[in-house]
Amino acid sequence: MDSYTQSSLVAHAECPQKYHWSYEYNGNGITPILPAHYLVSGDVGHRGVAMLYRSLSMNAVSNMVAKVFGEALAKGRHVSPDTIQQFRTQQEVIRAALYGYQRRYIKEIKGRTVVKIIGNEVPYKWQLETKRGTYEMTGVIDVHAENRRKRRAYIFETKFLSQISRTFQEDVEFSPQTDHYLIGAFESFMRSGWELRVIVNYIRKSGLRLKRGEGYRQFLERIREDYLQRPEHYFHRRIVRKTPGSILEAKRRMIAQISMLQYQKRTNYWYKNGRACNAKGRCWFFDLCNYGDRPGVMANFRNKTSRHEEIPETEG
Numbered sequence: 001m002d003s004y005t006q007s008s009l010v011a012h013a014e015c016p017q018k019y020h021w022s023y024e025y026n027g028n029g030i031t032p033i034l035p036a037h038y039l040v041s042g043d044v045g046h047r048g049v050a051m052l053y054r055s056l057s058m059n060a061v062s063n064m065v066a067k068v069f070g071e072a073l074a075k076g077r078h079v080s081p082d083t084i085q086q087f088r089t090q091q092e093v094i095r096a097a098l099y100g101y102q103r104r105y106i107k108e109i110k111g112r113t114v115v116k117i118i119g120n121e122v123p124y125k126w127q128l129e130t131k132r133g134t135y136e137m138t139g140v141i142d143v144h145a146e147n148r149r150k151r152r153a154y155i156f157e158t159k160f161l162s163q164i165s166r167t168f169q170e171d172v173e174f175s176p177q178t179d180h181y182l183i184g185a186f187e188s189f190m191r192s193g194w195e196l197r198v199i200v201n202y203i204r205k206s207g208l209r210l211k212r213g214e215g216y217r218q219f220l221e222r223i224r225e226d227y228l229q230r231p232e233h234y235f236h237r238r239i240v241r242k243t244p245g246s247i248l249e250a251k252r253r254m255i256a257q258i259s260m261l262q263y264q265k266r267t268n269y270w271y272k273n274g275r276a277c278n279a280k281g282r283c284w285f286f287d288l289c290n291y292g293d294r295p296g297v298m299a300n301f302r303n304k305t306s307r308h309e310e311i312p313e314t315e316g
């Protein structure tokens, strides 16, 4: 049975060729040996937020950030000084962002609000039945919370972004990733008569650069201060109310996308969306798309061991 995650559907929506490289090529797809620094940022950001909700200390979070960035960088071959600087700068920015997050949402993290945190990094798995077949959908919800008095369930999505435009906020609501989370939450832990709300936390971390002559320690202190003094500049929260009707609509969109994806798979028709090549930086498959899968280009990639490496084996 084919399985899909939020990330795989987002990759397909961005560019079918990107989906093919990431999830189909050579069996399970391929991945860059040195991941893009913004991907590492998103990954450690999510892990850091989960650790904060599990009441782990800021020190432990900070050490985890340094460890993951260090390990990612160590995987690269011929890493340029520019890349090293990008990684180290991002590492400090994420540390500062998590420090600010803890201060901004301290009540929630310490359990002093009416919203009770039930769990974080909650894995889910459900089956989507369509006319053409059944598909397995898997994922991990950042945070699951409840307000029993009001019979409401909440799921939190955390986005680490370089910019937050109004259009982006609306795009996020309709992205296949949000649909996936939403239906996953409904299928996994909704109770009858309850209402579901999606809390989207946007954490902005752009425009933060090392100043000339500034060391990483000074940089971290400066941006931490900024996160504390101007939290409204960095933290945005949007609460989206979802009804059973919205879930049905989201399922229809998801079935349409998977039907298209299945058709492309049968016909091996993975068209390229040129507009996505430079979106959010530059696509890591750019050389592969432009020069083909020759050995020199392939040396920068490795075969994935499982199709959805982002989902732990035991849960996937």
Ligand code: SF4
Pocket: 015, 016, 017, 018, 021, 272, 273, 274, 276, 277, 278, 283, 284, 285, 286, 287, 289
């Ligand atoms: S480089 Fe462009 S066309 Fe190729 S996979 Fe990436 S987004 Fe798609």
